[in-house]
Each structure stands twice: as structure tokens, then as C-alpha cells.
Amino acid sequence: MATTVKGSSKANTGQRVGYVRVSTVDQNTARQLDGVAVDRVFTDHASGSTTKRPALAEALAFVRQGDCLVVHSMDRLARNLDDLRRIVRELTERGVSVEFVKEGQTFTGDASSPMANLMLSMLGAFAEFERALIRERQREGIAIAKQEPGKYRGRAPALTAEQVADLRAKDAAQGGKGRAALAREFSVSRQTLYQYLEPKG
Structure with a gap:
């Protein structure tokens, strides 16, 4: 009403x-x-x-x-x-x-x-x-799913292993320059690009 x-x-x-x-x-x-x-x-x-x-x-x-x-x-x-x-x-x-x-x-x-x-x-x-309740249920669902092998995979990688290898080869050939153009070429954000080029750990 x-x-x-x-x-x-x-x-x-x-x-x-x-x-x-x-x-x-x-x-x-x-x-x-x-x-x-x-x-x-x-x-x-x-x-x-x-x-x-x-x-x-x-x-x-x-x-x-x-x-x-x-x-x-x-x-x-x-x-x-x-x-x-x-x-x-x-x-x-x-x-x-x-x-x-x-x-x-x-x-x-x-x-x-x-x-x-x-x-x-x-x-x-x-x-x-x-x-807030919805977000809490989502977090709990993800936490439970992570405990079950193979059930929770998270977000799919932006690039395949072959694309990553190609990306790193092109970046090395350019001496680390022109990364904005590479991001456009591979259709990823610059943040994602840096994650592939400069992995942590």
C-alpha cells in the first residue's frame, strides 16, 4: 500500500x-x-x-x-x-x-x-x-565455499598464460616504456597490467 x-x-x-x-x-x-x-x-x-x-x-x-x-x-x-x-x-x-x-x-x-x-x-x-546483511551473507558464503576444494574459484584471470607471456615479451622489448599502449592492446587496466608485469613475492 x-x-x-x-x-x-x-x-x-x-x-x-x-x-x-x-x-x-x-x-x-x-x-x-x-x-x-x-x-x-x-x-x-x-x-x-x-x-x-x-x-x-x-x-x-x-x-x-x-x-x-x-x-x-x-x-x-x-x-x-x-x-x-x-x-x-x-x-x-x-x-x-x-x-x-x-x-x-x-x-x-x-x-x-x-x-x-x-x-x-x-x-x-x-x-x-x-x-549490510546481504554483504555479510555473501562473505560467509565465500568463506564456506573456499573451504570446499574446487568450489570457489574467484574471478577468472584477465589474460591467459600465453597472453601474459606475449605481454611480458613486448614489455621487455620496449624497455618498460609504452605500457599505456600495451594496456589498450590487451584490453586490461593499467593496474592489471602492472600486476602481470610486476608480480609480488
Whole structure:
């Protein structure tokens, strides 16, 4: 059941603007706002912990007074509780409402009002707690899997043994110069490149 936490602004008459964030490019973005009516969608492919969310910045700059920013859930919009409260407060002060589909909450008007602030803080805290539990279960699952031979392999190597040998030969031939070009040639980051060229231990 949806709930609207109101402040002092008028009802929305503008666009419904969707914001979607998925952790990797492989995740399905359509599921987050499936069946939800929106006029436009901005999508980030980034971890929730990163501050680099260009699509969110675009969405926040795009919305105008009377618009509604629609997000699947609070943890999709913000990195933490402080971030969540700041974004919602800034939007509602501009006359933009914020709708969270999963939580069934829509914030309008002044989100710093006592009731709105209480509701936002409670739901945001629960979302943070849920994320912490998920991360803990993931760590425990990995730890258990590592104890079982052959079950946990971790991330696949970026390069094969032959590619590593080729990379090291080319690097030696260049005297350690032109490593940025080598990284582009082998489609790896410079950090990964250095890990192969200068292994520890």
C-alpha cells in the first residue's frame, strides 16, 4: 500500500522520471521499474558505494518543479542514509517529489518536516541494514565455499598464460616504456597490467 508523505508543495503535474542503478552491465535494468509508468529513464551501471553516478547527476539536473523522480527502492538511489536524506531533501525543496516503488512511499513538499524526516530515516536505516546483511551473507558464503576444494574459484584471470607471456615479451622489448599502449592492446587496466608485469613475492 502506497503512502504519500507530504510537506507544503502542490500536487505533481510534470513528468515522471525514472532512475535505475544496477551494479554491472550484465544486470537486467528493466526489472526495477517493470510495470511502472515513467516518461523518461536514466540508468547507471555502477556500484552503490561509488560516488560516480553520472546518470543520477543527469536525472537530478533534468527534473523540474512538478516532476516526480521514480526509483525502485531507496538503496538504488543513495549510498547511505545521509546521502538518501540529502537527495530527497534537495529534490523536495525544489518542488520535485520522490517515489520509492518497493517501499510504497512518495515524498513531496518539505522532506525535512518532522514526519517526513522520521519516515525517511526509518526506511533508509532499514535499507542500510538489509544491505549490510546481504554483504555479510555473501562473505560467509565465500568463506564456506573456499573451504570446499574446487568450489570457489574467484574471478577468472584477465589474460591467459600465453597472453601474459606475449605481454611480458613486448614489455621487455620496449624497455618498460609504452605500457599505456600495451594496456589498450590487451584490453586490461593499467593496474592489471602492472600486476602481470610486476608480480609480488
